Amino acid sequence: MYFCLIKTTPAKDLDEYTAGFPRETQTILEQIRATIKKVELWEYAMSEEKITLVTEE
Numbered sequence: 001m002y003f004c005l006i007k008t009t010p011a012k013d014l015d016e017y018t019a020g021f022p023r024e025t026q027t028i029l030e031q032i033r034a035t036i037k038k039v040e041l042w043e044y045a046m047s048e049e050k051i052t053l054v055t056e057e
Helices: 014-019 023-056
Strands: none
Touching (some): 014 023
């Protein structure tokens, strides 16, 4: 078994990290990121609604 270790510096942010992938992969990663952001917004909205319902009781 052969391993090749290449010393690299870590990416400073997610954009820099995804820039290291082929364009097709970047597109898929951007779609995944957009989906995660939508879910985060939905979860935030739902948590705000729950807080409102709890405080109204």
